[in-house]
Amino acid sequence: MTTHTSNSFFLLDERIQRFLWQEQWEALREAQEAAIPFIVGADRDVIVAAATAAGKTEAAFLPALTHLLQQETPALIVYVSPLKALINDQFGRLERLCEQLEIPVWPWHGDIAASTKAKFASQRHGVLLITPESLEAQLCNRGTAVAALFERATYFVIDELHAFIGSERGKQLQSLLHRIEIAIKRTVPRIGLSATLGDMNLAAEFLRPGGSTGVAMVVSKSEGGELRILLKGYEEPLVVRAKPVFVDEAREQTADEDDEEPPEPQMPAAIAAHLFKSLRGTNNLIFPNSRREVERYTYLLNRLCDAQLVPNEFWPHHGSLSKELRLETEAALKQKERPASAICTNTLELGIDIGAVKSVAQIGPPPSVASLRQRLGRSGRRKGEPAILRGYTIENALGGQSSLATDLRLNTIQAIAMISLLIEGWFEPPAVHGMHLSTLIQQVLSVVAQYGGATIGQLYGCLCAPGCPFSGVSKDEFVTLIRHMGQKDLLVQESSGLLLHGQLGETFVNHYSFFAAFASEEEFRIVCGNRTLGTLPVSQMLTENQRILFGGRTWLVKEVHEEEKLVVVEKARGGVAPAFSGGAGRTHSKVRQRMRELLEADDIPAYLDPMATQFLAEARHSYRRLGLHDTAFLDLGSSVVVLAWFGDDVNEAITCLLRYHGFDAMLAGPFVEVQKGQRGVHEMVQALKKGIQPERLSDLFSERDNLQREKWDWALPDSLLHKAYSSRYLNLATAAMWAENL
Template structure:
């Protein structure tokens, strides 16, 4: 170990010996910086460093040193988003901690009761736990929480970015806060992540209201060489005959071509392939397995997504870890986080990723071996231009979006965490959980616990809190006894006693598409829906006649004639910075070196279409029945603009880089007038703005929110009214000169 490493010599001698035995030549820069910040256990710390740069050791080496130097062995609570990650970390810690005589305790649904009982008798060492198991502990062992966590020295939150801005993240904030309230002191928090777009927002998440006191460690380690190839594939033009709409969806031709390239490029090494949906994971796994059979070679391609059993996922993970047998996983974001899957040679991305942050996280799995580059293969699919091509096809937006995301990745930009959500769904869960923990609690005590200054739900006013409690009483979720204590109601008691209660999030649900009593299939819904809206499904255009939110069903009729909807949705929600970069690419002459011949052609065609439509100087695209307003803003702003335009009497929905508006009796001039009016008039209250919007119930407990609070919760998570109105004012200024 280098003599210049002062941090190394601050570690416990037994840890120093372990490091020498492991043959470490030096500490990483993040470890050098983090050790003095953590070792005294007197502050919160965020460690941001690329994958495989020693973040976990940067946290645990000084945390263990502090614990070993104390008079009494304490407890480090490690919180992970995944059970599989806990299992990996248990194997990782066990060898070191055995030498230190520090017990390591995994705790999740698959861990035996005997291990949990032994932990409860000792209550020291390292506890590896998920938020859901922590929730269950508070609900079911409320009277013992003080005893269990009294000796806690740290909360360590792994994959911090996976929690920020989500219901699960708000749950985690609340759980840590509630434990601190019971033990009567702050427990230092350590956040670990490879992908944090805004360190100040991340610090605010880690310690609400006290972000300035959070110490931040950002690794400056140089990354490995990066090799990128983006290949373009054109789906042949298919003529769909008009009729009753019952003809089958044509099977796309490009997946088999992409699978053939993957087969040739990936065989013989370990890789990850991300096709962006579970259905596509199954499609490409099937195609690649068939190629192995046809070529009479052993299968190297394995599926991995959330709908598969844990046994099948474990088989894929085990295949990736085998050193002598190459394996490639076709996966969703289930393998995006830090599960130990060994060394991965390359990452393939089919279609644009959900976000730049997601792309960075995925690419971080490649190029871990010293001297090996990280490799990214991107595959863009575009429909052939012909007939009544959509605007998205003309502008080759699938390709443009991927190029934009890669260019932002290369510049080191990725999306800042979303921290403005009210998360009222999770507030309901935490109210019920706190009642279970304390065996009953007054309304005043509950508000102080969860909603007071610096508490997890401090954005909730007393008026809204009282409104919520009363509504939950009407739904029999809560009751209040004669002394004023809140208890579980008839409905609430059933919910809390069910095993599904402990998770704050809901698995993404899909809506059925039904025409004339026949189910066409299901689609995930990530944006608002309105009656009269056109949607693209199974290669055809449909009008929405009715939306049944309870049954998760959309009733449609065929829409014949005219161009199809240009934008049929995508994975994830796109940030304004990505859309602005897409526009910049369309207005530029630069050609990225990582594009193949077809992708370069797509880029040229996109720029030609952009210029032909004069989109550098106009934001309206009139396509007969509909008008596209190209804002080049993110999804949250576009959804807000769509709501504001709908309030003015139009049928408008967010659509890719803009908003689609059904003209009906209106003209383009009427639409421009409406936009100018938006810039000068006051915005309506949310009750009016979202009155006709369906499918607002996105989160697990949204069904238990009164309409007014449901609209507040939805707007806080999905609408950016400020950015929308700023854009409207810019348009008004240009058109009123």
């Protein structure tokens, strides 16, 4: 350990210094050097933002443990993680050090034995590693004991901070920390650890609502070494069917076509073959964009292993797999004897320690630039090794009635846009807007459980007053919410004014599933006639008569059943083939604007293979041929496509505004499609410029729109559901600004 240049090393307790000597640390990392002076005094909130494997955990724990060792009475560090697997990891990392320091470490989640939890409850000091859900269970079930349980809390350490920001779970965590501070009658310093934060000020506001100016920031710039990128393009050939000779045969063939399964795409097998050839013998992560695709590529790669008579090296990992199968994959990645690659969804994006991987493969555009950055942080972690990104995009062959998405090669253009933004160091800022009323319902029920009843004034003061997690909710809105919870039998009011659980509320709170604020990731079942076509995650509003792409075909949405998570479709005829296929997350405006810049430019990125280069050239040719450089409206005969080149929040706002003004509009991936009627583009522009008055917000939606995205949305009155949805998913301000400039 070179200590002569390190001031921070000497701020650590001598026993910790000795441990670092024994472990043969050469030096403190940049993030650790900068964070230790801020954290060791336990007198302020701190955010430590650094690349994956930059030593963030130690940057928090070395100074926090030093502070604990200096106290005359036992103290407590509460570490909150989004994943049980991360808690198990951190327990393994901390246990050896803490054993030497004689500081107990307590993992606490659903799989931990009751005896361990009882032991912690009797001692209440050391390091507690816990999930938000287990924290919620403590506040609900040990109401009167909460103050005693956390009275020694000296730090709250929140790992993977970016995974909480802007989510229902993040709002729940804010509320839980706030409620613990109310119970112990003091504030506790909060330390946020994160690899990906686009805007530090927004992150600070999340960490300490209303007190962000006092948050110290540690941003480590050392992003590691060389980055190698290859983007390969694959063209899916057109399916040509023999043309019938007679009219009757044509009718017969059309009927047959409707019933016949679409052919399996050919290109995934070609991508699997390239992955097999390039990745065998090393550890890698492969990210397709859905659970269905994870299963597809796992099957293809396992088959290649069998055909070559070699041991399997490719393992699946996604949220729907059983715990045993996920642990099997994690174990395969961690062991050093045999190479292993995981085909995964974002479940392996967060900091589960699977060791260094050689490369990261991304099939299709990633959900966001931030997630691509997070994924890539797994590669190039060994000294002298580059980080390697292999990207794969599939485009349908041009010809026949190719869609606008195919003509513009949108998969490839979006992938290039995201890679270019990644190289520049841009990624999405935290989405901190949103009323999160679903979680407010859960927290109202939880507070009533904690105190055995509460008045409406106490609830508002605890949850919605200035500086509280739900401070954006007005008194009138809160009263409306509480009344509606009464109508739903979630709450009842005694004659004294005390609010208690209603019969239904009692049932919910007494079930273990209550502790999670987020809805389990349910997919909508897609049904045509009496046949189930499959399931689809839905991240945009679905409306009747909207076209969706599923299983290589275009379908017309006939009904959306929110409660049953069911979409009834029929085969679509004509119209623009949509780019909407669900599941890839919501795209930011900066990405779409970069896509347009790429289409208008002439340079060719060096990391494209010949087919991806051809896709880029074809996309630019189509863009110019269609005259899209100087119009935002493309006439397709029966409909007009609006190309605003904004993110999903703006496009969805444009769609809602056009519908409000009487147009038949629907989302079509990165565009908005409007069916032609009596009125033309000029009337459309005028309607968008008119916008909508805030008091008419509810008129943007119809009764049939699928707005219930979160766990408790079903318990919201329509007026608040509309407000909650708008605050989270619509950007009306930018839509209005864009319309003004048309």
